[in-house]
Amino acid sequence: MRRAFISPTKYVQGENELLNLGYFVQTFGDSALLIAHPSDVARVKEQLEATSNQFKIKLVESGFQGECSRQEVARLQALAKEHNCACTVGLGGGKAIDTAKCVAEGEALIIVPTIAATDAPTSHSAVLYTPDGAFDDYAYFKQSPSVVMIDTTIIANAPTRFLVSGMGDALSTYFEARATANSYSNVNAGLPCGVREGIGGPAKGTKAASALAKLCYETLLEDGLQAKIACDMNVVTPALENIIETNILLSGLGFESGGLAAIHAIHNGLTELEGTHHYFHGEKVAFSTIAQLVLENADQIEIDEVLTFCKSIGLPICLADIGVDSVTHEELMNVARKACIPEESIHSMPFPITVEAVAAAIMVADQLGRQFKSGKE
Structure with a gap:
């Protein structure tokens, strides 16, 4: 039986972690294309300027137009080439993150969620839309992001509804992984068919993914309520740290390698x-x-x-x-x-x-x- 598991190269979270963004950009080169909604850039402008100065890197603002469309991806890829950007940074919510994935195409990608509303940041997939917001297609890349970095201070200061919604998404992880394992169904972590004869094709989930999915559910029950209260008060506590990890990492690995x-x-x-x-x-x-x-x-x-x-x-x-x-x-x-x-x-x-x-x-x-x-x- 062929099994597969996929994950980001590095996941890091902590208070004021955004100040370390420049360090990770520096591992690729001296500049990055920053894909973020202007309102998200405004929220963290002070941190972005501080990390750029400390690590002597340049963040090229992209004027992201808010929709993950083929046209916007092509525009941003041309912009990255024009400025000779060494990597791509996707900062903000789902549309900015998905657009960054499409621009990077599986290479030199740093994802910085500013909310913990879904488990998408760790995945190797994205959703494309038309310029007017209608569903277009799914996109899959050869690997997950190079770095997923979470600033828990920023998450704690976002509206609590986003965190609670993320717990709703994470709630499904264990039950879907359990059903997928019981049916011996394929998971998204498998390589596409036809990569090479005898290689690739569908794959089942791993015991590691099943264990992470179960831990995801257990952590929700243990820490979910306390995390919500902490977010209501805009403070970082161990419970909130645990739920941010649950919403983004445990659920992200669980859904992609455990199955839907x-x-x-x-x-x-x-x-x-x-x-x-x-x-x-x-x-x-x-x-x-x-x-x-x-x-x-x-x-x-x-x-x-x-x-x-x-x-x-x-x-x-x-x-x-x-x-x-x-x-x-x-x-x-x-x-x-x-x-x-x-x-x-x-x-x-x-x-x-x-x-x-x-x-x-x-x-x-x-x-x-x-x-x-x-x-x-």
Whole structure:
């Protein structure tokens, strides 16, 4: 059996870590293309100037236009070539990070998230959009970022909703990795087919990835509530440090090398409902986690544990919590159909999947969440 595991070359996090950015740039050369939204640059301008001066490097500001499109990537690649940049720095949220991945194409890439809202920073993939924001395609690169560096002081001063959303995304990691392992399904860490005859092709997950995914869930339960309170107060505590690592590193390694299953597919299906469009990725993933547990007939004790955790930190547990106060049977079937298209990760579940079963699981998950809220309040 072929197995695969993928990870960044270096991961480092700590208070005021951004002041060390120049050191990592210096390992590649004396300049870097900085891909960041102007508002993110403004938030950390003092730190960027300090690290540039200390390490005598130049950060070439790119005027990032906010969308990870083919046109923007081509413009930024030309800019990097014009200034002879030795590496690429992606600083900010998901669009800036994905754009930096596409510009770097797997080489000399430093990722600096300013929020801990998803597990994407460590991955070797990105999502491309059209210039007007519509989905275009997925992009995969030969390796994960060279450096992922997290300044926990910056994360602590970002809105708490981002951190909580990141916990929602991380919540799915263990349950999807467990399902993928039980079905012996492939994971994203495998090389593409056709690299060379006898080499490459799909791969299964490793025991290391499964262990990290389980640790991800355990840390959420242990430190999630304290981390939220710390972020509410804009202070860094050991619990917040642990949850930042969980949201970004443990979940990132867990999803890419452990596998995705029903949860992210159901999340994608839920985007068919207009009411969900104002909610973050991790918020919709949290509810989708409950739906997968129903779909696989998980033990009620486990479901209650997840419901209790979500409620304690303010994650959605029913459809109303993600903007869907009412839904018709046909709308729900449309959600399920989108979740069940042939290329979706839901087919990594360890049993056959039907549209009807997925729709039923969403219905029951919604009712469980509603009852839990009314019974506990």
